[in-house]
Amino acid sequence: MNSNKTSYFLTRGMFLGVGISLLFKMTGKDTYIAAIIGLILGLLFNLLVAYIVSKKTSLNELLKGKLGIVCKIIILLVSIIIFMYSLMIFAIFTTSFLLIKSPEIYTIIPLVVFSILLAFKGLDNIKKVSNCIFIISILLLLFSIIGTFGYFDLENITPIFTADIKSTVKAALLFFGATTLPNILTLHLDMNFKDYIKNYIIGSISIILVIFVTSGVFCNALLHTLRYPEYTVLKQITLFGFIEKIENILASVYLFDSFITCTMSIYSIKFFMPKKKNKYFTVGIILVLIYILQKFFFTNYKNELAFSFKVMPYISIIVSIILIIPLIYLIKKKKHQ
Amino acid sequence: MKKIIILFISIFFLTGCYDYDELNNLAIVSGIAIDYQNDEFEVTFEILQMKKDESQSTSENSFTISSKDKDMAHAFSKNANKIDKGLYFDHIDIVIISDNVARNELYHVNDYIIRNPHIRNEFYLVVAKDASAKEMIEKTSEEHPTTSAYIMQLLENNISNIHASFYEPYMQTLNKILTSGQDAYASAFIINDEVIELDGVALFQDFNLVGYTNLEEASLINILTNYSSEALFKAKCENDKYIIIRTYDSNTSITPKDDKVVINIDLKAKIDENFCDYDLDEPSVYNDIEDKMIKVIEKDFMNVINLIKENKSDILKIGKKYYNKTRKEDFSSWLNKDIELNVKLNVNKKCLIFEVDYEQ
Numbered sequence: 108m109n110s111n112k113t114s115y116f117l118t119r120g121m122f123l124g125v126g127i128s129l130l131f132k133m134t135g136k137d138t139y140i141a142a143i144i145g146l147i148l149g150l151l152f153n154l155l156v157a158y159i160v161s162k163k164t165s166l167n168e169l170l171k172g173k174l175g176i177v178c179k180i181i182i183l184l185v186s187i188i189i190f191m192y193s194l195m196i197f198a199i200f201t202t203s204f205l206l207i208k209s210p211e212i213y214t215i216i217p218l219v220v221f222s223i224l225l226a227f228k229g230l231d232n233i234k235k236v237s238n239c240i241f242i243i244s245i246l247l248l249l250f251s252i253i254g255t256f257g258y259f260d261l262e263n264i265t266p267i268f269t270a271d272i273k274s275t276v277k278a279a280l281l282f283f284g285a286t287t288l289p290n291i292l293t294l295h296l297d298m299n300f301k302d303y304i305k306n307y308i309i310g311s312i313s314i315i316l317v318i319f320v321t322s323g324v325f326c327n328a329l330l331h332t333l334r335y336p337e338y339t340v341l342k343q344i345t346l347f348g349f350i351e352k353i354e355n356i357l358a359s360v361y362l363f364d365s366f367i368t369c370t371m372s373i374y375s376i377k378f379f380m381p382k383k384k385n386k387y388f389t390v391g392i393i394l395v396l397i398y399i400l401q402k403f404f405f406t407n408y409k410n411e412l413a414f415s416f417k418v419m420p421y422i423s424i425i426v427s428i429i430l431i432i433p434l435i436y437l438i439k440k441k442k443h444q
Numbered sequence: 445m446k447k448i449i450i451l452f453i454s455i456f457f458l459t460g461c462y463d464y465d466e467l468n469n470l471a472i473v474s475g476i477a478i479d480y481q482n483d484e485f486e487v488t489f490e491i492l493q494m495k496k497d498e499s500q501s502t503s504e505n506s507f508t509i510s511s512k513d514k515d516m517a518h519a520f521s522k523n524a525n526k527i528d529k530g531l532y533f534d535h536i537d538i539v540i541i542s543d544n545v546a547r548n549e550l551y552h553v554n555d556y557i558i559r560n561p562h563i564r565n566e567f568y569l570v571v572a573k574d575a576s577a578k579e580m581i582e583k584t585s586e587e588h589p590t591t592s593a594y595i596m597q598l599l600e601n602n603i604s605n606i607h608a609s610f611y612e613p614y615m616q617t618l619n620k621i622l623t624s625g626q627d628a629y630a631s632a633f634i635i636n637d638e639v640i641e642l643d644g645v646a647l648f649q650d651f652n653l654v655g656y657t658n659l660e661e662a663s664l665i666n667i668l669t670n671y672s673s674e675a676l677f678k679a680k681c682e683n684d685k686y687i688i689i690r691t692y693d694s695n696t697s698i699t700p701k702d703d704k705v706v707i708n709i710d711l712k713a714k715i716d717e718n719f720c721d722y723d724l725d726e727p728s729v730y731n732d733i734e735d736k737m738i739k740v741i742e743k744d745f746m747n748v749i750n751l752i753k754e755n756k757s758d759i760l761k762i763g764k765k766y767y768n769k770t771r772k773e774d775f776s777s778w779l780n781k782d783i784e785l786n787v788k789l790n791v792n793k794k795c796l797i798f799e800v801d802y803e804q
Contacts, residue, residue: 207561266768269771326626329618
């Protein structure tokens with residue numbers, strides 16, 4: 108199989124716990140409409156990303172000169188932010204539902220260890236793992252959506268277009284940013300144009316379906332209230348009427364997203380380290396970042412909340428737009444040479 | 445070596461051993477009863493206990509622990525001081541709230557329950573009508589050693605008798621409470637002759653209980669909300685004789701109009717008892733029965749609808765339907781509108797006999 112499903116997971120990587128609940132906070136039951144607008148906007152923008160990804164021969168060759176160095180720094184910062192963010196949402200999620208008593212730092216250790224291991228094994232292995240868990244992810248996702256459809260009530264999503272335009276635009280931009288920013292990491296991958304766009308569309312539609320089904324199960328007030336509506340909705344699912352409490356198995360799709368996003372960000376950090384002993388540098392940076400997370404975020408919910416809900420949405424939108432312009436310029440310049 | 449280190453790390457961090465608890469060290473809470481009296485919450489846990497009898501066979505048993513405090517969080521926490529095991533809330537079947545809690549304090553109870561990560565919000569909410577919730581949860585017997593399991597089974601199995609019970613996961617109840625133009629209802633229980641008995645449903649307006657129905661009214665409400673289809677209707681003939689039909693299929697649609705609310709009910713029924721002089725061999729007789737029964741059914745349904753209106757409980761989602769149509773946030777406007785009720789009845793099952801000549 109030649110296709111590379113890594114970008115499918117990257118497209119979904121920022122949604123667990125923060126992305127979806129933030130979107131619901133903005134537009135409530137009309138979130139799926141905002142998400143569709145965000146998908147269209149994101150698709151237009153990601154055509155450019157797909158163009159860069161498919162046209163570049165190697166990232167090192169593309170990022171040459173002063174502008175290239177600036178882009179390198181931005182991509183490195185993006186990788187660090189995405190790494191911290193994916194660890195943070197993973198830790199909040201696991202300590203909210205699965206390992207309530209465990210300290211956050213304990214829960215992220217296996218994720219970090221396995222992500223480092225996979226990232227150091229190289230892009231081919233990341234691709235293989237992504238392609239394997241893609242099938243599991245899609246099957247679990249389909250099962251979740253079909254399972255929740257029994258609780259779907261059209262009354263919950265009607266009447267439509269009740270959210271104001273300002274909120275809808277903000278939510279659409281957030282969806283665009285959240286699906287696009289982690290995809291910056293696909294610059295490391297060798298992907299063709301069609302593959303990239305296909306993965307982006309599948310990833311985005313899977314999120315929109317989750318949003319749509321959740322809106323149909325919970326009323327507007329609950330969508331605004333619940334911290335993890337996309338997980339809470341899975342609690343309703345029973346298998347053949349007697350197998351219950353399968354939400355944790357179904358929720359593993361979100362953990363796969365965090366895992367691949369985390370792996371790609373580690374790979375990206377390693378890529379920008381000096382060639383000699385880049386593994387040691389990467390592990391060193393990761394340890395520092397984990398220390399920062401533990402010191403300022405895991406032990407301080409206010410910082411965690413501010414970073415996830417206030418800072419990250421703006422970063423995702425602004426950085427996505429800012430980074431793509433010089434990259435387009437660089438690829439055009441290279442083409443003329 | 446690297447692989448061994450990773451394997452070692454996996455054993456410690458992937459097995460969730462930090463949160464690990466032995467089953468023997470867990471007190472599995474199967475039901476919670478919540479009362480509110482003298483400005484204090486009283487929270488009672490029903491805890492499952494496996495007991496070995498003389499023949500060494502294991503039987504299920506339960507015991508309760510109870511604590512009082514000014515708020516839910518403290519009352520919950522105090523219970524932990526009365527048991528030597530870790531309280532485990534993932535298997536809660538039933539939460540019983542007293543009439544007083546249902547009328548005035550459900551908002552506070554709800555905030556604690558949905559905020560608490562230890563409680564799985566898929567339990568059924570029921571109301572203790574003429575007794576305290578604590579009294580009810582402590583009402584165990586040899587036949588029913590666990591009250592919460594008894595109530596849950598009663599709710600689930602009642603559906604195959606006459607459909608007077610109503611149950612749904614708490615998140616669905618909360619969904620209705622929080623939706624503007626829609627209200628919730630829950631099954632109500634009483635203690636009759638030392639036995640816990642289903643008595644009808646409790647009607648809510650937002651977070652507050654506003655009234656009760658009896659069993660017959662509850663089964664009609666279940667038809668109106670398309671929750672179930674079975675109800676009994678009785679019509680009198682001459683000489684105090686009567687005929688009873690049982691509906692077995694139904695479909696209700698509610699349409700908001702400018703000046704009235706139109707409720708169409710499509711019913712299919714069978715004859716349960718016939719002491720009137722109807723010749724059930726004659727096809728045209730069924731039309732006569734239908735005409736006679738429709739008047740009774742319409743009257744019964746109108747009584748229930750008026751009861752719902754009197755209590756201002758929008759369990760039929762009529763306010764939401766008006767909002768969907770007009771987008772005006774006047775969710776109680778339907779209370780001032782006339783109700784047009786159209787019942788379509790099809791009596792098409794006579795059961796196993798035609799008629800019995802009792803005078804022979």
